[in-house]
Amino acid sequence: MTMQKRATLLILLDSTIVLFSIYAGYFVLHPYVNVFNNDMLVVSSLTIFIAHHFFSWRFGLYRKVWSYASVGELKSIVRAVTYSVLTVMVIQLAVQQDIYWRVLSITWMLHMILIGGSRFSWRVYVDSRFNRETVGIKRTLIIGAGAAGTMVTRQLLQNHQTGLKPVGYVDDERSKQNLEIYGVKVLGYIKDIPELVKKHNISNIVLAIPSLSKVELAEIIKVCVDTGTKTQQIPLIEDLMTGKISVNEMRDVKITDLLGREEVELDMKVISDNITDKTILVTGAGGSIGSEICRQLMRFNPKQLIMLGHGENSIYLIDQELRNNLVGETDIQAVIADVQDRTRIFEIMDEYRPDVIYHAAAHKHVPLMEGNPMEAVKNNIFGTKNVAEAADTFGVSNFVLVSTDKAVNPPNVMGATKRFAEMVVQNLAKDSKTKFAAVRFGNVLGSRGSVLPLFQKQIAKGGPVTITDARMTRYFMTIPEASRLVIQAGTLANGGEVFVLDMGEPVKIVDLASNLIKLSGYSEGEIEIRETGIRPGEKLFEELMNESERQSEVVFPKIYIGKATPITKHELVFLLEKIPTLSGLELKELLVGTANRRNVEVGKRVKLQIQ
Numbered sequence: 001m002t003m004q005k006r007a008t009l010l011i012l013l014d015s016t017i018v019l020f021s022i023y024a025g026y027f028v029l030h031p032y033v034n035v036f037n038n039d040m041l042v043v044s045s046l047t048i049f050i051a052h053h054f055f056s057w058r059f060g061l062y063r064k065v066w067s068y069a070s071v072g073e074l075k076s077i078v079r080a081v082t083y084s085v086l087t088v089m090v091i092q093l094a095v096q097q098d099i100y101w102r103v104l105s106i107t108w109m110l111h112m113i114l115i116g117g118s119r120f121s122w123r124v125y126v127d128s129r130f131n132r133e134t135v136g137i138k139r140t141l142i143i144g145a146g147a148a149g150t151m152v153t154r155q156l157l158q159n160h161q162t163g164l165k166p167v168g169y170v171d172d173e174r175s176k177q178n179l180e181i182y183g184v185k186v187l188g189y190i191k192d193i194p195e196l197v198k199k200h201n202i203s204n205i206v207l208a209i210p211s212l213s214k215v216e217l218a219e220i221i222k223v224c225v226d227t228g229t230k231t232q233q234i235p236l237i238e239d240l241m242t243g244k245i246s247v248n249e250m251r252d253v254k255i256t257d258l259l260g261r262e263e264v265e266l267d268m269k270v271i272s273d274n275i276t277d278k279t280i281l282v283t284g285a286g287g288s289i290g291s292e293i294c295r296q297l298m299r300f301n302p303k304q305l306i307m308l309g310h311g312e313n314s315i316y317l318i319d320q321e322l323r324n325n326l327v328g329e330t331d332i333q334a335v336i337a338d339v340q341d342r343t344r345i346f347e348i349m350d351e352y353r354p355d356v357i358y359h360a361a362a363h364k365h366v367p368l369m370e371g372n373p374m375e376a377v378k379n380n381i382f383g384t385k386n387v388a389e390a391a392d393t394f395g396v397s398n399f400v401l402v403s404t405d406k407a408v409n410p411p412n413v414m415g416a417t418k419r420f421a422e423m424v425v426q427n428l429a430k431d432s433k434t435k436f437a438a439v440r441f442g443n444v445l446g447s448r449g450s451v452l453p454l455f456q457k458q459i460a461k462g463g464p465v466t467i468t469d470a471r472m473t474r475y476f477m478t479i480p481e482a483s484r485l486v487i488q489a490g491t492l493a494n495g496g497e498v499f500v501l502d503m504g505e506p507v508k509i510v511d512l513a514s515n516l517i518k519l520s521g522y523s524e525g526e527i528e529i530r531e532t533g534i535r536p537g538e539k540l541f542e543e544l545m546n547e548s549e550r551q552s553e554v555v556f557p558k559i560y561i562g563k564a565t566p567i568t569k570h571e572l573v574f575l576l577e578k579i580p581t582l583s584g585l586e587l588k589e590l591l592v593g594t595a596n597r598r599n600v601e602v603g604k605r606v607k608l609q610i611q
């Protein structure tokens with residue numbers, strides 16, 4: 001029904017109620033008097049008729065959707081009726097210097113009962129119909145009976161289009177147990193969720209405790225996910241209260257929520273001093289980490305952002321994204337180049353003269369690099385050497401190498417080449433004015449080539465989800481957090497450090513697969529998890545630092561400095577000359593043995609050959 005038709009019907013209904021109320025009020029007090037012989041009553045009825053429609057329009061009674069009526073709508077009715085009756089009082093006092101107090105009191109009460117009843121009866125009808133319906137209605141459990149939870153319940157009860165019907169709360173506050181809020185009962189504690197889901201046939205859970213820490217939230221989410229029930233999370237409470245976001249915009253719980261990692265607060269001033277109005281170059285800018293570093297850098301309004309990458313399409317995409325969202329006056333430059341092309345890299349450095357470089361370009365797939373070791377060498381070692389030496393030549397202020405936990409005690413080519421890259425920048429740092437540093441962290445959830453997109457594709461196909469070994473664990477971090485900490489670590493560099501990011505507790509890959517299956521709405525019985533065996537070069541457990549590098553000092557929340565000691569400059573020069581002459585097993589033996597510095601025989605051979 002259009003607003004015009006609805007308003008017309010309400011006006012006709014109200015007209016009948018208004019006239020009935022005032023005449024009924026007079027009739028109750030004077031049942032044997034002909035009401036139509038009282039001129040003042042006729043004037044009063046005409047006045048209240050006009051006044052009611054005026055105030056009803058003024059307070060929006062003809063524009064409200066009464067199926068969602070609540071206290072706010074009741075207040076509007078009270079105002080409209082009260083002001084209408086007051087207007088009649090003023091007219092009566094002006095015309096005959098007397099007020100029909102009792103008549104108008106009864107009129108006000110009848111007016112309120114009939115106008116309010118006519119409006120709220122529609123709300124009652126809609127609610128009762130919603131409660132009777134079962135098809136398409138999801139019985140919902142609200143976690144948290146505080147301000148956020150009750151607000152969610154109220155909006156769900158008002159907005160039936162969500163298809164969510166709140167049937168109960170859970171809350172760990174003892175004083176709230178068995179209470180009812182908006183007709184919905186507090187059924188128990190958070191520990192009771194599995195039992196309540198079964199008992200009340202719950203098909204949806206809404207997390208409504210925005211004050212919880214990430215760690216506490218992750219624990220609750222794990223309980224919910226284990227029930228196999230779809231779990232959603234409300235937006236920020238302030239966004240709900242201001243109306244910026246509605247309850248309809250609840251988001252599904254994501255696998256990253258299960259990491260339980262608190263957001264680190266960055267030192268915005270120091271980063272701003274390092275980035276604002278500076279020329280910044282990011283290599284590998286089309287990759288998952290490189291592109292996110294670019295997004296984060298834009299918050300600090302650099303004078304110029306040079307995005308360097310080898311893949312044309314990926315650079316095009318991040319270039320278009322940043323230009324479309326550009327707020328400040330940053331000059332964005334998309335540069336297609338290969339870090340292996342030394343001449344081209346030096347030309348770019350000479351042209352743009354960057355102040356800070358974030359070197360994220362690398363080959364990172366462990367099994368692929370096992371089969372293509374020389375490609376890993378060319379990109380990860382010599383590509384890093386080219387960019388780092390160009391930075392030194394042209395006086396770049398800061399150079400940050402994005403490294404990996406796979407550089408610690410590496411049994412594989414990829415990890416060994418990344419450790420070599422660390423040693424390249426550490427050696428340059430000894431005699432350079434450029435502040436060289438490396439930042440080492442673990443797996444990044446959702447990055448290209450990571451396990452998460454693979455699992456999602458396998459689940460979408462109906463399985464099986466393949467893992468290499470049920471014992472395997474990995475450190476995980478989100479892309480935005482890793483990128484922010486890389487930027488922060490770059491401001492802490494004095495030269496030669498290997499910064500290590502706090503990755504929290506390692507996660508079992510089999511648990512990650514299991515949780516992702518549940519979050520996708522399946523049970524483990526529906527989607528099989530299948531072991532395929534460890535691939536070449538893989539480790540069961542990753543490390544962020546080996547024993548010789550370990551130190552407890554935290555230079556910034558979640559950022560440590562490892563005591564990684566590079567090989568000598570003469571050794572490094574010899575190895576860099578030797579590596580291109582080798583292939584196959586010899587190449588891998590030299591890379592892994594030297595990177596580990598535990599392979600005594602390799603170390604002896606290197607030193608003897610140098611001598």
